[in-house]
Amino acid sequence: MNFSMTENGFTGDLPFGELTISGQEGHGFRPFQLLISSLAVCSGGVMRKVMDKMRMPADDIQIEVKEVVRIEEEANRVAKVHLHFTLKGNIDESKMPRVMELTKKNCSMVRSVEGSIEVIETYELI
Template sequence: MKFLMNENGFTGNLPYGELLVSSNEEYGFRPYQLLVSSLAVCSGGVMRKVLERMRMPAEDIQIEVKEVIRIEEEANLVSKIHLHFILKGQIDPAKMPRVMELTRKNCSMVRSVEHSIEIIESYEVV
């Protein structure tokens, strides 16, 4: 990866395309948004695979970021993120604690920050 400075932030030229990053969301994604997005989508992707392996494929998974706590006095450090998964499909609620456990265990992004950011995960099956 390579990021080049522009007048409003940085541009990354990645294999999929151009990524604009800026502290001003009028000009690109804010770094904390990318951090939260990485955690949410990595978890969702792992959850999808776990459900498939448990023979309960999800028809749909939505992820709501219920809360992001940042500590202003510490350079807006992200200290807590609450991810809420809304699952649709023939999913056995009794198996969901194991699904959640395996999702957390196998999400590389969550594992990378688990000792520095409190990650809360909740779910509902609709």
């Protein structure tokens, strides 16, 4: 990955295209949005794989970021993220505690922020 400075932030030259990043609203993705997106989508991808291996593939997984807590006095750092998964399909609810445990254990992004960002993961089946 390579990043180049622009007038309002940086652009990243990535395999799937250019990514515009800026700390200023309206000039690109904000760094904290990319961090939260990485946590959410990594968890969702791991959850999908875990459910497939348990022979209960999801027809759909939606991820809602219910809460992001930032601490202004500490450079506005992200302290807490609540991810809520809405799952659709023929899913055995009795297996969901294990699915959630394995998801958190095997998501590299969640594991990378362990000890600095509290990541709460909840779910509902529809």
